Amino acid sequence: MTTKTIDPWGSVLVEDYTKLIKDFGLEHFSHYLELFPSPSRLMRRGVVFAGRDVKRVADAIKKKEDFYVLSGIMPSAERIHLGTKMVIEDIRYFQDHGADTYVLVADLEAAAARGITLEEGRKRALEFYIPAYIALGLDPKKTTFYFQSENKEVMHLAYEFAKKITANEFEAIYGSNEPGKMFSALTQVGDILYPQLKKRRPGIIPVGIDQDPHIRLTRDIAARTKAKYGFVPPSGIYNRYTPALNGKLKMSKSEPESCIELPEDAKSACKKIKNAVTGGRDTLEEHRKLGAVIEKDMVFELLKQHLVEDDSELQKIHDDYKSGKMTSGELKQIACEKMTAFLADFSTKLEKARQNVDKLKFVAFN
Amino acid sequence: MTTKTIDPWGSVLVEDYTKLIKDFGLEHFSHYLELFPSPSRLMRRGVVFAGRDVKRVADAIKKKEDFYVLSGIMPSAERIHLGTKMVIEDIRYFQDHGADTYVLVADLEAAAARGITLEEGRKRALEFYIPAYIALGLDPKKTTFYFQSENKEVMHLAYEFAKKITANEFEAIYGSNEPGKMFSALTQVGDILYPQLKKRRPGIIPVGIDQDPHIRLTRDIAARTKAKYGFVPPSGIYNRYTPALNGKLKMSKSEPESCIELPEDAKSACKKIKNAVTGGRDTLEEHRKLGAVIEKDMVFELLKQHLVEDDSELQKIHDDYKSGKMTSGELKQIACEKMTAFLADFSTKLEKARQNVDKLKFVAFN
Numbered sequence: 134m135t136t137k138t139i140d141p142w143g144s145v146l147v148e149d150y151t152k153l154i155k156d157f158g159l160e161h162f163s164h165y166l167e168l169f170p171s172p173s174r175l176m177r178r179g180v181v182f183a184g185r186d187v188k189r190v191a192d193a194i195k196k197k198e199d200f201y202v203l204s205g206i207m208p209s210a211e212r213i214h215l216g217t218k219m220v221i222e223d224i225r226y227f228q229d230h231g232a233d234t235y236v237l238v239a240d241l242e243a244a245a246a247r248g249i250t251l252e253e254g255r256k257r258a259l260e261f262y263i264p265a266y267i268a269l270g271l272d273p274k275k276t277t278f279y280f281q282s283e284n285k286e287v288m289h290l291a292y293e294f295a296k297k298i299t300a301n302e303f304e305a306i307y308g309s310n311e312p313g314k315m316f317s318a319l320t321q322v323g324d325i326l327y328p329q330l331k332k333r334r335p336g337i338i339p340v341g342i343d344q345d346p347h348i349r350l351t352r353d354i355a356a357r358t359k360a361k362y363g364f365v366p367p368s369g370i371y372n373r374y375t376p377a378l379n380g381k382l383k384m385s386k387s388e389p390e391s392c393i394e395l396p397e398d399a400k401s402a403c404k405k406i407k408n409a410v411t412g413g414r415d416t417l418e419e420h421r422k423l424g425a426v427i428e429k430d431m432v433f434e435l436l437k438q439h440l441v442e443d444d445s446e447l448q449k450i451h452d453d454y455k456s457g458k459m460t461s462g463e464l465k466q467i468a469c470e471k472m473t474a475f476l477a478d479f480s481t482k483l484e485k486a487r488q489n490v491d492k493l494k495f496v497a498f499n
Numbered sequence: 500m501t502t503k504t505i506d507p508w509g510s511v512l513v514e515d516y517t518k519l520i521k522d523f524g525l526e527h528f529s530h531y532l533e534l535f536p537s538p539s540r541l542m543r544r545g546v547v548f549a550g551r552d553v554k555r556v557a558d559a560i561k562k563k564e565d566f567y568v569l570s571g572i573m574p575s576a577e578r579i580h581l582g583t584k585m586v587i588e589d590i591r592y593f594q595d596h597g598a599d600t601y602v603l604v605a606d607l608e609a610a611a612a613r614g615i616t617l618e619e620g621r622k623r624a625l626e627f628y629i630p631a632y633i634a635l636g637l638d639p640k641k642t643t644f645y646f647q648s649e650n651k652e653v654m655h656l657a658y659e660f661a662k663k664i665t666a667n668e669f670e671a672i673y674g675s676n677e678p679g680k681m682f683s684a685l686t687q688v689g690d691i692l693y694p695q696l697k698k699r700r701p702g703i704i705p706v707g708i709d710q711d712p713h714i715r716l717t718r719d720i721a722a723r724t725k726a727k728y729g730f731v732p733p734s735g736i737y738n739r740y741t742p743a744l745n746g747k748l749k750m751s752k753s754e755p756e757s758c759i760e761l762p763e764d765a766k767s768a769c770k771k772i773k774n775a776v777t778g779g780r781d782t783l784e785e786h787r788k789l790g791a792v793i794e795k796d797m798v799f800e801l802l803k804q805h806l807v808e809d810d811s812e813l814q815k816i817h818d819d820y821k822s823g824k825m826t827s828g829e830l831k832q833i834a835c836e837k838m839t840a841f842l843a844d845f846s847t848k849l850e851k852a853r854q855n856v857d858k859l860k861f862v863a864f865n
Contacts, residue, residue, distance in 0.1 A: 241655060241658050241659075244655070244658075244659060245658050245659045245661065245662045246662065251655070282651065282655060283651070285648065285649070285651060285654070288651070288654045289607065289610070289617070289648055291682070292607050292610075292611050292654075292682050292686065293607075293610060293611045295611065295678040295679040295681065295682040295683075296611045296612065296678075296679035296682075297679075298678055299677060299678070300666075300675075300676045300677050300678060303678055309666075310666045310676055311665060311666050312661040312662075312664055312665070312666060312669055312681045312685065313661045313662035313663075315661065315678045315681055315682075316657070316658050316661035316662075316681075316682070316685070317661075319678065319682070320658065
């Protein structure tokens with residue numbers, strides 16, 4: 134185990150994704166891209182920048198073998214933000230390629246860490262989070278849901294796994310050995326391996342890089358319980374953060390002016406886009422002459438990560454903007470229009486998903 | 500919190516019970532004895548040597564207010580030994596004085612720490628441990644049972660409580676910060692407070708001194724969650740260990756020749772008694788002249804702790820033995836006869852309790 138740690142509970146600046154890949158022993162996803170059929174927009178554009186043991190999952194897709202994708206919902210807030218959308222798109226990619234899908238509601242974590250009662254967590258999940266996930270692309274017909282607090286088997290695994298790791302090892306992975314973090318982390322390990330109780334099989338967990346400790350711990354524990362359980366070590370894929378509109382690394386609701394929330398009304402979103410950090414030059418003359426500094430442009434990043442599905446359309450915007458033919462104002466106008474359409478579509482789908490929430494498939498616990 | 504620690508998972512020699520009381524901030528039980536109506540044999544004879552916040556429970560008894568007693572069964576072995584009997588007698592005392600009684604089966608702990616599957620733990624509990632507890636005096640009509648692995652509320656409490664204590668505080672209490680110990684300890688805290696979810700009320704937990712860390716942690720956590728839960732800090736009473744027949748501090752199945760197991764056949768038990776360490780003198784002449792060194796005599800201790808209920812009968816044995824009128828051989832003969840009767844009675848009651856195990860009252864979980 135590496136002693137490099139990244140804290141899944143804190144905020145860290147990740148300046149250099151390539152360095153991260155090296156430090157954490159991850160795979161460059163681009164090296165494996167061709168193994169994945171019809172790669173998603175996020176994969177093609179390097180938003181999915183890293184992986185862990187991804188060939189295992191690509192093989193399962195190729196051979197049409199059973200595998201699963203799993204993600205969690207933390208029902209602690211009233212709204213989500215655009216960054217969450219990427220994880221859902223990752224899930225959708227694997228759903229479309231045959232993955233048995235699990236989405237759990239981390240109501241225990243929301244209760245312990247944020248003081249959200251289990252009842253309130255359940256309500257928020259059913260009335261907002263799960264419908265929002267479906268509105269963002271999750272296929273409810275292919276998804277099994279459960280509430281962490283109801284899943285005794287997950288809690289049993291967490292309890293058992295706690296004996297399989299020392300405090301020092303835990304600290305090496307997480308940079309902390311606080312009891313609350315141990316419960317949280319080991320319960321997540323239980324969640325990640327839970328779908329294998331039914332059947333041993335590869336699994337893929339799409340996460341932000343700050344969640345990698347959970348993947349590493351799970352893989353360690355799968356190795357240590359091999360004789361008893363024979364769990365297949367789960368694989369991970371890692372998304373870049375959606376940057377904040379002010380240019381900071383990670384979009385966050387703590388800076389609402391630089392964060393597109395979901396739901397949000399189009400007028401408010403467009404205003405935020407208008408105030409975003411761009412790569413436009415100080416004067417129009419200079420812009421026409423030098424073109425935009427596109428890698429510093431948060432609006433272009435927004436289009437690339439979220440709003441333009443078609444690669445050739447994005448390429449044209451890129452070329453026009455980079456050459457100076459397109460101004461920041463025009464780029465923002467495009468982003469505003471696309472964002473408006475996206476938000477309207479999201480609202481419609483959210484409402485529809487809400488009305489169908491009673492048709493969801495939940496794990497039946499005895 | 501004191502930094503003195505005693506490891507509830509290890510074996511420690513406790514040479515000086517008075518020093519322990521001081522080091523751990525316990526109460527001398529003898530100072531509170533008169534508050535308890537019709538004190539039990541173990542209370543009267545100082546086997547119950549210490550307490551924590553016992554007046555709270557004495558008051559509840561006096562005022563006929565609701566309170567509870569709780570204990571756990573670790574279904575990890577095939578048999579128990581005589582030391583376990585004392586805890587059951589403590590429970591019985593409080594049952595007889597109005598306590599709502601909870602006995603939980605720590606099947607999660609047995610699974611994680613000893614590799615006993617939940618199914619095997621359940622089987623052992625129902626086929627042996629619970630019937631043995633009843634045979635030793637537990638009143639099944641006044642007792643509610645549950646399996647830790649089925650009690651989601653206990654697991655939820657453990658998860659939540661983990662955020663209420665730091666790793667340093669945990670280490671100060673337990674002398675360890677291993678993840679497995681945290682899960683085990685915090686789940687036990689959940690068990691101890693669980694009966695208060697129904698109603699806030701005093702509770703008494705009879706334990707060996709090595710289990711005091713759980714009582715202290717529970718009291719700390721009750722204080723820290725006061726605003727949310729308002730749990731009454733639980734009280735503890737502490738039994739001396741039943742010494743091994745070879746004179747070691749604590750009877751243990753790891754030294755079977757010095758340990759009376761339950762069940763055990765009378766012939767085997769009497770043989771062990773015959774080989775026990777006594778306070779008899781080297782020669783009969785010397786014994787008659789000087790009398791027995793009674794405080795070193797493991798057979799007398801056995802009579803005192805377990806086999807002679809009547810105080811005046813014990814006093815007569817004491818006086819005769821101490822004066823030299825009674826020999827070690829005669830003392831052993833008395834112990835053998837009483838042990839034989841006790842073991843026969845235990846077997847009969849065990850069999851009866853086994854046949855009635857389907858009538859027990861378990862917590863109904865949804």
